[in-house]
Amino acid sequence: MAEDPETEFLPIVEETVSLSTRRVVTGRVRIATRTEELDHxxxxELSSVEVDVTRVSVDRKIDAIPDVxxxxxxxxxxxxxxxxxxxRELYLREEIHIRRVERTETVEVEATTRRQTSQIERLPADPAPFQNKDDQDDL
Incomplete structure (x- = not known):
């Protein structure tokens, strides 16, 4: 087909876009733990039994040995x-009286426990070093 000098051409232009991603460090976190000891x-309650011994003089004639x-x-x-x-005659010479007395007292016992705590600190990101000038222009 021959070109007509009267015909004008309108060029058609199309733009395209491409998307890419890259990882960038935007911040850092530092976590430190420490162990502390707590005294409690x-x-x-402690119980004890005290024994009180008393000798009682009797000096009495008896016919048989008495039971405890x-x-x-x-x-x-x-x-x-x-x-x-x-x-021969039996005499009850004496009796030994033993009385038990129970006492209860409250005492304080020291004990040590441990627990850990943590401290979280947010740090800024290190600026990424640019490899060449073209990468810097893309930002």
Whole structure:
């Protein structure tokens, strides 16, 4: 087809776009932990039993050896002896009385525990070094 001098051409132009991504450090985080010790005072109950011994003089004639007797917190242990008379007779020489007394007291016991804490610090990003001038213009 021959070109007509009267015909004008209008060029058609099209733009295209391309997208690319790259990783950029925008910030950093520093985390530090430390262990601390906490001292506690804990209550504890301690029990103890005290024994009070009393000797009770009796010096009484008996026919048989008495048994050990316990009455509540009191225990009575008979102590006997034989005495020579024309005949043998038993005499209750003394009794030993043992009384138990229980006491309770609250004491404070020291104990140490540990726990960790952390500290988080946000740091700015290091500026990325540019490799050439063209990369700097793209920003």
């Amino acid at each position: 005072v804990l209550p504890a 007797v316990t009455e509540g917190e009191l225990t009575i242990i008979p102590v006997v002896e034989e005495r020579l008379v024309v005949t």
